[in-house]
Structure formats: structure tokens, C-alpha cells
Amino acid sequence: MxxxxxxxxxxxxxxxxxxxxxxxxxxxxxxxxxxxxxxxxxxxxxxxxxxxxxxxxxxxxxxxxxxxxxxxxxxxxxxxxxxxxxxxxxxxxxxxxxxxxxxxxxxxxxxxDIKEVHGAGQQQVRNYYANIAAFHVTMWWHTLIELWAWHKPQEELTDRSASPWAKKPRRPSHADRRNALRRQCLAIEFSRDMPAEQIARKNQSLWNRVAKLVV
Structure with a gap:
């Protein structure tokens, strides 16, 4: 050196x-x-x-x-x-x-975050311009998630139920923000035809467990 x-x-x-x-x-x-x-x-x-x-x-x-x-x-x-x-x-x-x-x-x-969470560079596309488009979509996706989560409270963005021993508060990662948005999108889609109050509590509990498995 x-x-x-x-x-x-x-x-x-x-x-x-x-x-x-x-x-x-x-x-x-x-x-x-x-x-x-x-x-x-x-x-x-x-x-x-x-x-x-x-x-x-x-x-x-x-x-x-x-x-x-x-x-x-x-x-x-x-x-x-x-x-x-x-x-x-x-x-x-x-x-x-x-x-x-x-x-x-x-x-x-x-x-x-762009590489590990969104997989930038892993897209299997056929030509140069498709690669450019894939990178643009990935970076916009990252930006829009951050904007969506900007004013959200921490407890809404993180789900520590699978590790109850992790009680120390910490800043939500980008993966936490992405998963929170996924959960919200799934909840909106599954409740589109029936309001949440009309769904049996047992079915709501089952849905919550399925959503956690998905994200």
C-alpha cells in the first residue's frame, strides 16, 4: 500500500x-x-x-x-x-x-437492496434494450416502495410474530417495506368481493397465515 x-x-x-x-x-x-x-x-x-x-x-x-x-x-x-x-x-x-x-x-x-431484494441483474432477457428496461423497472419498483412506506408507522411495516424474542426496535429494512406492501395488495385482492366484516373470524385467521407464507 x-x-x-x-x-x-x-x-x-x-x-x-x-x-x-x-x-x-x-x-x-x-x-x-x-x-x-x-x-x-x-x-x-x-x-x-x-x-x-x-x-x-x-x-x-x-x-x-x-x-x-x-x-x-x-x-x-x-x-x-x-x-x-x-x-x-x-x-x-x-x-x-x-x-x-x-x-x-x-x-x-x-x-x-436493488440487487438482493429485487434481483437486479438476474433477469433472463434476450437483448440489450430488454436489459435496460428490466433495470428501469427494478429501480422504479424500489423507489415506489420507499415512497409508499415513507409515512407508515414502524409497526405496520414489520412483522416479528415469527421471532417474538426479537423485541429490540429496529428500522424496517427495504425487504420489510416490500413485504408489507405485498400483504396489503393481497388483502385488498382477497377482500375485493366481500367486506372483511362479513368474513368469518376463522377464515380471516386462515387468510392471515396464508399471507405470511406467501410473503
Missing amino acids: TALWTVPEVVDPKKRKRGQPRKYGKDRMSLAKRAGHREGWQTGEFVLYNKKVKKKYKTFLATYEPVGGKIRVVLVKEKHGWFAYFCTKADASVQEILETVADRAAIEQNFH
């Missing part, structure tokens, strides 16, 4: 030797040593994953050859260790960097 280097000292043009000024510093930097040092940690509040949280961090400038110059490095201390992030915009704030990282994680979660 390419190492981080210190930022070169700024030399007065009148005292500088001939040639281009240094782009990288002379000393190699160790992130592990920086993170292990007790001094220099600061605490700040950031909005990450839609929550305001406090984080302990260190930030400093370094130079990194693959990006061709100066970067801003942020070390974040967590309960189980520390993490390093860097930004090629050297004057970026810690808030900008950490919130951008959190936003990227949300984008990656969407990629996961």
Missing part, C-alpha cells in the same frame, strides 16, 4: 533551490501511531444516518502519491477501534467528510 507522507514545508521563493518545489514531505506517516497517541483527540457533533451523534476524531493534512498531492485525513475513534477517512479536498471540514461517508453508505445500501 502506498504510504502517507508529511506536507512539505513552504519555502520562500527567494531561498528555494532551482527546480519544482517538493510535492510530498520527507517523513512517512503512520496512521496507527497517530491513532494510538492519546493527545490530539477532539469531540464533535455530526448528523450521520439521520441521527445527531458525538464522535471523537483527529484531523490533519498529509500527502498521498496516488491522488497527486495533499489530502485531509480524519481518524475517528469507535468502541471497537478506529477508522481512517481521507478527502482530496484538503480544506474540507470534518463534518463534510464524515457526513459524505455516511451518505455513501446509504447509497451502497440501496445498491444492496
Whole structure:
């Protein structure tokens, strides 16, 4: 892995030797040593994953050859260790960097949902344009489910009856939202010809069990 280097000292043009000024510093930097040092940690509040949280961090400038110059490095201390992030915009704030990282994680979660929940890329179609259409339908389906569930209460979107021991509240996943919409669509379809109050309780219970098996 390419190492981080210190930022070169700024030399007065009148005292500088001939040639281009240094782009990288002379000393190699160790992130592990920086993170292990007790001094220099600061605490700040950031909005990450839609929550305001406090984080302990260190930030400093370094130079990194693959990006061709100066970067801003942020070390974040967590309960189980520390993490390093860097930004090629050297004057970026810690808030900008950490919130951008959190936003990227949300984008990656969407990629996961589109591939694993909706099966993007698994469609067996015959030509290029059919593949494009399949991806469009998949992404619209994902978007419409999120819009449908946006203002729904959590208890309406999750069904933990199969695992009553899981009492800890958690945010409904995209799969939970999709399954809730499936249950609603099935309920509307099966009750189309007869109002729910006219269906015997025994049959309603049977229907609920069948719906759970389906979704």
C-alpha cells in the first residue's frame, strides 16, 4: 500500500533551490501511531444516518502519491477501534467528510437492496434494450416502495410474530417495506368481493397465515 507522507514545508521563493518545489514531505506517516497517541483527540457533533451523534476524531493534512498531492485525513475513534477517512479536498471540514461517508453508505445500501431484494441483474432477457428496461423497472419498483412506506408507522411495516424474542426496535429494512406492501395488495385482492366484516373470524385467521407464507 502506498504510504502517507508529511506536507512539505513552504519555502520562500527567494531561498528555494532551482527546480519544482517538493510535492510530498520527507517523513512517512503512520496512521496507527497517530491513532494510538492519546493527545490530539477532539469531540464533535455530526448528523450521520439521520441521527445527531458525538464522535471523537483527529484531523490533519498529509500527502498521498496516488491522488497527486495533499489530502485531509480524519481518524475517528469507535468502541471497537478506529477508522481512517481521507478527502482530496484538503480544506474540507470534518463534518463534510464524515457526513459524505455516511451518505455513501446509504447509497451502497440501496445498491444492496436493488440487487438482493429485487434481483437486479438476474433477469433472463434476450437483448440489450430488454436489459435496460428490466433495470428501469427494478429501480422504479424500489423507489415506489420507499415512497409508499415513507409515512407508515414502524409497526405496520414489520412483522416479528415469527421471532417474538426479537423485541429490540429496529428500522424496517427495504425487504420489510416490500413485504408489507405485498400483504396489503393481497388483502385488498382477497377482500375485493366481500367486506372483511362479513368474513368469518376463522377464515380471516386462515387468510392471515396464508399471507405470511406467501410473503
